[in-house]
Each structure stands twice: as structure tokens, then as C-alpha cells.
Amino acid sequence: MSDADTDHDECDDGSNGSTEDGNDTDAFATVVSRVRDRVDPDDDERARLERVANQLLERAAAAATDRCADADAMQVGSSARGTWISGDRDIDIFVRFPPDLERETLERYGLEVGHAAVPDGHEEYAEHPYVKGEVEGFDVDIVPCYRLDSAIDIQSAVDRTPFHDQYLQARLDDELAADVRLTKGFMKGIGVYGSDLRTRGFSGYLTELLVCEYGGFRALLEAAVDWQPPIELDPESHGKPRETASPSRSEKAGDAGLPFDDPLVVIDPTDPDRNVAAVCSAENVARLQHYAREFLAEPTVEYFEPCYPDRLSKSQLRAHLERRATTPVALRFDAPDLVADQLYPQLYKSLSGISQGLDDRGFDVFRGTTFTDETAVIFVELAVAERPAVERHQGPPVHVQGHAKGFYDAYADDEDTYGPFLEGNRYVAERERTFTTARAFLESDRLFEVGLGAHVETALEDDYDVLVGEESIGLLEEFGTELRRYFEPRP
Known part of the structure; x- marks a missing residue:
């Protein structure tokens, strides 16, 4: 279900427009x-939905009982319970089959019933396949499930839905x-x-x-x-x-x-x-x-009233970057061809892994987010974008003989290392830093050592761009609204 396309110049925080009576x-x-x-839907809207839903129920029930005498069909969800909002166009029909029907047969029957009820529908896949389509302007799902005595006995997640409906109807x-x-x-x-x-x-x-x-x-x-x-x-x-x-x-x-x-x-x-x-x-x-x-x-x-802010402009983005004195870095790549419920967990995992990788190398992640359309973006704002050419490596106390000797021997003959020397009772070495800039790390193969979503990792292996600082202006055409939400956050 997509949001409306209406844009507002700015999002009201609700502080305006209060009534004047003070009560x-x-x-x-x-x-x-x-x-x-x-x-609240009006009488005409309710009548239209009821008419279409009844037609779908009749078709689905007839097609189901033709294939399995013990099958039935029921309308579920908000349209069945009268809790749908005016303008919502969703009708969910669940086709129930006896629990001893083999799973493979249930899926086959379910698709056949779905296509009989919604001839122009197409197949989609959740835990098992179902038919989705449009009938007289309504978005329709025809979903097969098992008819059970208790939700505890479910064989697939959708088997719960009829129990939910019965519970709330009462x-x-x-x-x-x-x-x-x-x-x-x-x-x-x-x-x-x-x-x-x-x-x-x-x-x-x-x-x-x-x-x-x-x-x-x-x-x-x-x-x-x-x-x-x-x-x-x-x-x-x-x-x-x-x-x-x-x-x-x-x-x-x-x-x-x-x-x-x-x-x-x-x-x-x-x-x-x-x-x-x-x-x-x-x-x-x-x-x-x-x-x-x-x-x-x-x-x-x-x-x-949902908030749909205007896109951030180039001058506004530059102003935010100047004011904040942080460094944004972004990885941009072709969005994996996945449904949102599969893609976003992978994007969130990748954002977490990349942020941790940057933090571990001293680039101090300030905040980050991810968004996707035709391309996908991991966007991270850094408090530190460049580090010195050397980094400290603190060793164990000298009296911990085995570990201390191992640390000392590892660096004693390394011409690129300062030390080892003593600070208090510990060995310390100052060694060459692998990455002095966030860009160098993000463009290296070490990126693939952090936690990434499987399909995100594959997409990055194919190709990706790294944008640093004002190069993030290149994201505005596709993600100007998302960047406004990021740089002008609200609860």
C-alpha cells in the first residue's frame, strides 16, 4: 500500500490550528x-465494497469446492470487520482447506482458485504462493490456508488470520x-x-x-x-x-x-x-x-495528515553540511530485485555493519540511514573523515610475561613501527594506519569483511559508487525527500 503523492511545503508539527475555546x-x-x-466510509462506499467482496467470495467458494468438497472461503481483514478507512481498497479472501491436504496440493488448489476468482490476477509469494489482482478498483488477495481448530496448530503463518478475524469480530x-x-x-x-x-x-x-x-x-x-x-x-x-x-x-x-x-x-x-x-x-x-x-x-x-516534505535543494544541503561541519559518505548501488520486506532487513544489516566498520577504524559515525528506489544508498554521517597516518596499539602489562613478550617481539624489528615503548607498565606501539580516510576503507576489499546483507553484498560486488562530502549532492535527484527528512528530523 503506497502513500499519497501530495506534497506539503513543510510538515506541520501539530502546534498550529488549535481550537480557541481552551476546553x-x-x-x-x-x-x-x-x-x-x-x-469513515459512507454508505455508497460500503455498499460497493460489500458487493465486490460477495462476488469474490462466491467465485472463490465455488472454485474451491469444485476441487475439494470440504473447502470454504471467508472474507478477513479490516474490510470484513468494518475497520477500514475511507479510500482504502483492500479485500482479503482466505480459502480454507482441510488440514490433511498435502501442502503441495493446497498451493496448487490455492492458485487455481485465485485465478478463477480474479482472472486478471498475478501470483505473488509469501510463505506460500497466492493470487493478487484488481477488481473494480479494489486490491484483492486470494490466499489459501488450512482450516484448523486452534491457532496453536498452524501449519503456515497465514493459518492464524481466520482466528484473528473471528476473535475481533466477537x-x-x-x-x-x-x-x-x-x-x-x-x-x-x-x-x-x-x-x-x-x-x-x-x-x-x-x-x-x-x-x-x-x-x-x-x-x-x-x-x-x-x-x-x-x-x-x-x-x-x-x-x-x-x-x-x-x-x-x-x-x-x-x-x-x-x-x-x-x-x-x-x-x-x-x-x-x-x-x-x-x-x-x-x-x-x-x-x-x-x-x-x-x-x-x-x-x-x-x-x-501524513508529512510529505519537499525535496532538499542543493543550496539547502550545502547549508546543512556547512553548519554541521560533518562529512557524509554514501555507498550507492543498484537496488537488489527484492520485495521491501526482504530488502530492508538486508539494508539495515548492511548499514549496521558498515557503520561498525567505520567506527572501528576511528571515523566516528555520527548518524546514518538507508533508502532505496531504483538505486539503494547506505548513507552515513561522520564526525571524523580523516585520521593520522599512525595509530596506537596498546599491549599488555610487562609483567604478563607470555602475552607481553609476544607483543614486544611482534613489533620490535618492524621498521614501520614506532616502539614498542612503555607507558606506565604497558607496552605501546604506534603503527602505520591501514586507512587514513573513510573513502579508502569504503573503496577497499575490507568493506566486504563487515556484516552485509547477502543480496546487498552481491550488488556491491557488481559495482558501487562512494560519495563523500558535497558529492552527496548527486543523491538529491532521486532522494531529495529522504535527505530532507535526514537533515531536518522530527519525532
């Missing part, structure tokens, strides 16, 4: 009323559904909505769970202001023992001893082994807290 309750209600007019009334739409609009406006691995924000399912948990839009914002991460919510009180639960990530859990080591933990009501919020970054949890506090203090509709 917080009235101001909140006024803004909510205005926003509801935007986010709990969302019209008022809560309306508050979900408000919450989604707010999250889109502040940039935290979306569970894709580029955004690393709040999924639709997570948003609906949070609204149900707290009882509405305002109650959720008021609670978020007071969150003390890590936050743990357990809607169905599964009470899974902390010592036996598996962490969401590979790192060890923090001091809080939570079963999941994420900043926000919402245990899936249908599966106690899953954290629904595992993808949420700490930054996006903090971003929600920041804007919840700001909005409650001074409600305005601007918080529901």
Missing part, C-alpha cells in the same frame, strides 16, 4: 468529529470499530502504521487489539503516554510462564524478564507463543507516545 474536551471532540468525516462493536478507524488515521498521520519491515510499525491487527484492550481511541492515547517500556499486554490472560516462553528476537531478554524482548509485547489472544507487536521498533513505540502526548495537550487535525 480540552471540546477541542478533542471537535477534531475527532472532523476526522471521522474523513476516515469483540468489535460499531463504536470500537469507529475508534479503530480513528486510531489508524492517527497512526498513518504520524508515520507509525504498517508492519512491513521498512516501517516496523503497528499492524492493523495490533491496532485493533490495542483499541479493544483500552476501550477506545482516547483511552489508548492516554495509556500510551504513561507506557514504561517494555510494555506487556496479555488480552486473554494466557499467563505463559516467563521462564519457558521463547523470545521474539535472537538477543537475550532484558532485565525485565519478559517472555519477549521487545519494547511492546501484546501476546496474541489466539496463540500465546506469539508477540503481535514483535515487529514494532522501539522508535515507533516512542513516536506513538510522543504524538499521543502532543495531541492530547493540543488536539488538531494535522496529526492525521
Whole structure:
């Protein structure tokens, strides 16, 4: 799902446009009323979606039962639960097959049903293939899964979705559904909505769970202001023992001893082994807290309007570089042909590895980011871009005989080394530095010794450009908006 293309000259931080009556309750209600007019689908829009969804259900069910008598089809997701925002055009149909059907057969049947329901559709691949297409202006996914008695018995990740739908259908009334739409609009406006691995924000399912948990839009914002991460919510009180639960990530859990080591933990009501919020970054949890506090203090509709800044100009970029007196360096290469959820984790890993490699060589990474379009960029800002021709290497104390003698012998006859000599009770050597500039390191084969994403590494092996300092102006044509966000950051 792509953002709108509308640009604003500058992004409002929400501080303008407050109501004049000074009454917080009235101001909140006024803004909510205005926003509801935007986010709530009208009767005609609902009727169009219902008509198309019913047609798709009929086609999918007929095609499925032709192949397997025990199959069925159901509409899932926000369009099924009435939590979709006006203008959203997504319809998700899940085709359920009995659990004893072989996986290969399920995939084959699923694609056949998908093409029967959406004749002009094309095949895409997640955990298994499915059909995606457009019908009367609606984006449609036809996804096969297994019909199971419990989400704990899932055979693929998509098998959970029908359980999610059933759980929320039983709990969302019209008022809560309306508050979900408000919450989604707010999250889109502040940039935290979306569970894709580029955004690393709040999924639709997570948003609906949070609204149900707290009882509405305002109650959720008021609670978020007071969150003390890590936050743990357990809607169905599964009470899974902390010592036996598996962490969401590979790192060890923090001091809080939570079963999941994420900043926000919402245990899936249908599966106690899953954290629904595992993808949420700490930054996006903090971003929600920041804007919840700001909005409650001074409600305005601007918080529901995504920020699309103008491109940074050459003169503006030069001004930032002069003011900051830092040195940007960028690696630019052809973007690997991957979907965003595969590409961005590799870009983030590569950004981390390259930053560490620069730090280890004394170039002091100040901040960094990554972005992609036709090309991909690892962009790192350095506090130090050039180092002396020599570097210190501190050895062990002299009295640690074995290690000390080894250190001394390694450098004693090296004509390119100053020393070894003593500082206090330790040997020290000053040796020739391998790389005196960040560019030299980034253009060397040593770059490939840092942690890189597999496809990013392959792309770099093919070819890449290194841009240093004002050479980063060459990025403006493709990434002027991203560079404005970098050099003019906001929460």
C-alpha cells in the first residue's frame, strides 16, 4: 500500500490550528468529529465494497469446492470487520482447506482458485504462493490456508488470520470499530502504521487489539503516554510462564524478564507463543507516545495528515553540511530485485555493519540511514573523515610475561613501527594506519569483511559508487525527500 503523492511545503508539527475555546474536551471532540468525516466510509462506499467482496467470495467458494468438497472461503481483514478507512481498497479472501491436504496440493488448489476468482490476477509469494489482482478498483488477495481448530496448530503463518478475524469480530462493536478507524488515521498521520519491515510499525491487527484492550481511541492515547517500556499486554490472560516462553528476537531478554524482548509485547489472544507487536521498533513505540502526548495537550487535525516534505535543494544541503561541519559518505548501488520486506532487513544489516566498520577504524559515525528506489544508498554521517597516518596499539602489562613478550617481539624489528615503548607498565606501539580516510576503507576489499546483507553484498560486488562530502549532492535527484527528512528530523 503506497502513500499519497501530495506534497506539503513543510510538515506541520501539530502546534498550529488549535481550537480557541481552551476546553480540552471540546477541542478533542471537535477534531475527532472532523476526522471521522474523513476516515469513515459512507454508505455508497460500503455498499460497493460489500458487493465486490460477495462476488469474490462466491467465485472463490465455488472454485474451491469444485476441487475439494470440504473447502470454504471467508472474507478477513479490516474490510470484513468494518475497520477500514475511507479510500482504502483492500479485500482479503482466505480459502480454507482441510488440514490433511498435502501442502503441495493446497498451493496448487490455492492458485487455481485465485485465478478463477480474479482472472486478471498475478501470483505473488509469501510463505506460500497466492493470487493478487484488481477488481473494480479494489486490491484483492486470494490466499489459501488450512482450516484448523486452534491457532496453536498452524501449519503456515497465514493459518492464524481466520482466528484473528473471528476473535475481533466477537469483540468489535460499531463504536470500537469507529475508534479503530480513528486510531489508524492517527497512526498513518504520524508515520507509525504498517508492519512491513521498512516501517516496523503497528499492524492493523495490533491496532485493533490495542483499541479493544483500552476501550477506545482516547483511552489508548492516554495509556500510551504513561507506557514504561517494555510494555506487556496479555488480552486473554494466557499467563505463559516467563521462564519457558521463547523470545521474539535472537538477543537475550532484558532485565525485565519478559517472555519477549521487545519494547511492546501484546501476546496474541489466539496463540500465546506469539508477540503481535514483535515487529514494532522501539522508535515507533516512542513516536506513538510522543504524538499521543502532543495531541492530547493540543488536539488538531494535522496529526492525521501524513508529512510529505519537499525535496532538499542543493543550496539547502550545502547549508546543512556547512553548519554541521560533518562529512557524509554514501555507498550507492543498484537496488537488489527484492520485495521491501526482504530488502530492508538486508539494508539495515548492511548499514549496521558498515557503520561498525567505520567506527572501528576511528571515523566516528555520527548518524546514518538507508533508502532505496531504483538505486539503494547506505548513507552515513561522520564526525571524523580523516585520521593520522599512525595509530596506537596498546599491549599488555610487562609483567604478563607470555602475552607481553609476544607483543614486544611482534613489533620490535618492524621498521614501520614506532616502539614498542612503555607507558606506565604497558607496552605501546604506534603503527602505520591501514586507512587514513573513510573513502579508502569504503573503496577497499575490507568493506566486504563487515556484516552485509547477502543480496546487498552481491550488488556491491557488481559495482558501487562512494560519495563523500558535497558529492552527496548527486543523491538529491532521486532522494531529495529522504535527505530532507535526514537533515531536518522530527519525532
